[in-house]
Amino acid sequence: MSSVLLPITTIWWREIIRFYRQRSRIFSAIAQPLVFWLLIGSGLSASFQPAGASDEIGYIVYFYPGIVVLVLLFTSIFATISVVNDRREGFLQGILVAPVSRWQIVLAQALGGTTLALGQGMLLLLLSPTIGIRFGVTSLLLSVGVMALLAFGLTNLGLLIAWRMDSTQGFHAIMNLLLIPIWLLSGAFFPSTGVPGWLAWTMKFNPLTYGLAAFRHSLYLDTTTKAFAEGAPWALSLLITSLFCVLTYVGATFTASAQAN
Amino acid sequence: MENRLEVENLSHAYPERRALDDVSFSVPCGEIFGLLGPNGSGKTTLFKILSTLMPITSGTARILGYNLATEVRIIRDFLGVVFQHPGLDGKLTIVENLRHHGHLYGLSGKILHNRISELLECFGVSDRAKERVEILSGGLQRRVEIAKALLHSPRVLLLDEPTSGLDITARQQLNDYLGMLAQMENILVLMTTHLLEDAETCDQVGILDAGRLVALGEPDELKAEVGGDVILIESTDSDTLGAAITEQFGVSTVLTDNGLRLECERGHEFVRDVVAAFPDEIQSVRFGKPTLADVFIKLTGNPLV
Numbered sequence: 001m002s003s004v005l006l007p008i009t010t011i012w013w014r015e016i017i018r019f020y021r022q023r024s025r026i027f028s029a030i031a032q033p034l035v036f037w038l039l040i041g042s043g044l045s046a047s048f049q050p051a052g053a054s055d056e057i058g059y060i061v062y063f064y065p066g067i068v069v070l071v072l073l074f075t076s077i078f079a080t081i082s083v084v085n086d087r088r089e090g091f092l093q094g095i096l097v098a099p100v101s102r103w104q105i106v107l108a109q110a111l112g113g114t115t116l117a118l119g120q121g122m123l124l125l126l127l128s129p130t131i132g133i134r135f136g137v138t139s140l141l142l143s144v145g146v147m148a149l150l151a152f153g154l155t156n157l158g159l160l161i162a163w164r165m166d167s168t169q170g171f172h173a174i175m176n177l178l179l180i181p182i183w184l185l186s187g188a189f190f191p192s193t194g195v196p197g198w199l200a201w202t203m204k205f206n207p208l209t210y211g212l213a214a215f216r217h218s219l220y221l222d223t224t225t226k227a228f229a230e231g232a233p234w235a236l237s238l239l240i241t242s243l244f245c246v247l248t249y250v251g252a253t254f255t256a257s258a259q260a261n
Numbered sequence: 262m263e264n265r266l267e268v269e270n271l272s273h274a275y276p277e278r279r280a281l282d283d284v285s286f287s288v289p290c291g292e293i294f295g296l297l298g299p300n301g302s303g304k305t306t307l308f309k310i311l312s313t314l315m316p317i318t319s320g321t322a323r324i325l326g327y328n329l330a331t332e333v334r335i336i337r338d339f340l341g342v343v344f345q346h347p348g349l350d351g352k353l354t355i356v357e358n359l360r361h362h363g364h365l366y367g368l369s370g371k372i373l374h375n376r377i378s379e380l381l382e383c384f385g386v387s388d389r390a391k392e393r394v395e396i397l398s399g400g401l402q403r404r405v406e407i408a409k410a411l412l413h414s415p416r417v418l419l420l421d422e423p424t425s426g427l428d429i430t431a432r433q434q435l436n437d438y439l440g441m442l443a444q445m446e447n448i449l450v451l452m453t454t455h456l457l458e459d460a461e462t463c464d465q466v467g468i469l470d471a472g473r474l475v476a477l478g479e480p481d482e483l484k485a486e487v488g489g490d491v492i493l494i495e496s497t498d499s500d501t502l503g504a505a506i507t508e509q510f511g512v513s514t515v516l517t518d519n520g521l522r523l524e525c526e527r528g529h530e531f532v533r534d535v536v537a538a539f540p541d542e543i544q545s546v547r548f549g550k551p552t553l554a555d556v557f558i559k560l561t562g563n564p565l566v
Contacts, residue, residue: 007367010364014350014353089346089348091347093346096314098362099338099365099367
């Protein structure tokens with residue numbers, strides 16, 4: 001293997017092994033969104049209809065892509081906590097003094113988080129037929145692609161913050177302040193139609209809005225649920241999501257280079 | 262001048278304080294250089310700069326002829342670093358940790374496999390190779406840590422407080438091993454320490470105090486500069502004896518945990534006289550040459566913590 005790829009694969013591999021050997025991480029990452037989905041989704045579907053939805057499609061169909069994005073969000077961002085721990089201990093220092101470029105380190109870490117998030121997102125995708133969500137093969141492939149993009153962007157967002165943090169407490173605080181709002185205001189929970197103007201604008205400037213829209217478009221490509229593919233147009237959401245990936249990756253690499261010690 | 266580590270006029274200031282002040286020294290390959298100093302003396306800053314974790318802001322450093330400011334990438338290839346904080350992943354096994362490290366340095370396949378086996382053998386951890394690092398004892402983890410730093414056959418080995426957390430036997434083993442490594446493999450070893458026992462085993466010692474290099478040389482040379490001898494006297498009534506000695510011989514004594522401590526010229530004659538003068542009060546007398554602690558006290562006026 002080339003000298004460029006070898007360090008990337010080995011750092012990536014370590015992220016995966018670490019996750020695999022911490023059973024509590026696997027459990028919580030899967031259980032949390034499932035519980036969320038079942039309790040809130042089924043509870044609210046009886047009393048809540050998003051604007052523009054027909055009656056036969058329940059709230060759970062609307063809510064489902066949001067749940068998948070929530071899984072991606074939590075898993076990818078919290079995978080980057082290991083950077084905070086590694087910085088405090090000596091492990092990351094060992095990587096920093098090795099003949100490996102910062103862009104390689106960040107790429108490997110981002111791919112690690114992406115893999116974990118994608119794995120869980122796909123698990124949830126496999127469960128979807130059980131609640132009546134149908135999609136074809138094209139939809140599935142497109143959805144996985146969009147999920148990978150989203151996970152990559154979100155992991156890099158996490159890295160951007162984690163590389164500056166000295167404690168996991170600080171990381172949690174910032175994440176709670178940032179993560180929940182960007183998820184709530186992405187259209188995962190409620191659509192932007194009918195909300196007050198300022199909120200609609202906030203949702204317009206939220207990059208996750210476009211990630212979610214891209215995911216909805218690809219998931220509900222060829223079914224009667226197409227009505228739920230609301231929000232930004234397909235091409236625009238894909239473009240903005242890709243741009244989000246590039247910017248967060250460049251930002252994370254820049255942060256990692258600036259934070260030498 | 263290629264096979265050396267050379268530091269010239271290195272200074273470093275943090276916003277709130279000056280950590281290094283015009284530090285210069287030079288170490289040839291095959292030698293162990295010990296950086297001795299209390300906490301906050303600038304050891305860690307110097308270590309971070311030399312290990313390429315922190316950029317040089319003032320002065321120059323060349324490692325094996327390469328400029329640390331401009332040729333970091335080349336230097337990293339032949340630099341082995343052991344940090345004070347544990348650098349192993351507890352969730353990985355010993356072998357996995359070493360393999361991960363080898364990959365970072367571009368080693369793979371059979372070459373890496375053989376090198377790992379060789380080091381596991383050398384450090385006596387072959388039989389535990391497949392165990393996770395988190396269940397190993399502190400001393401064992403330290404050994405793996407050093408094996409890891411040596412995996413890519415570095416020509417310069419930097420260690421930050423390598424003996425911290427080790428018991429006396431393990432510490433001695435480590436110091437012996439480093440000595441052997443420097444000699445046999447012609448590796449340049451630089452270690453920071455606040456322990457005199459470690460510093461004594463070095464070929465050259467630099468003593469840092471408040472960012473300045475206050476002494477530089479072989480341990481024996483430095484101790485010779487203090488001059489005189491150190492005498493320790495044990496007694497059932499040290500206070501009274503101390504006063505009596507001061508009155509009779511005109512030397513000041515200090516009461517320490519080990520007994521009465523005093524420094525004087527021509528110590529062998531003093532021992533003869535003091536035992537003759539107080540045959541009943543003295544239980545034991547220890548006569549010795551000054552240690553590096555004495556050097557530190559003489560140069561800075563403070564004890565080495």
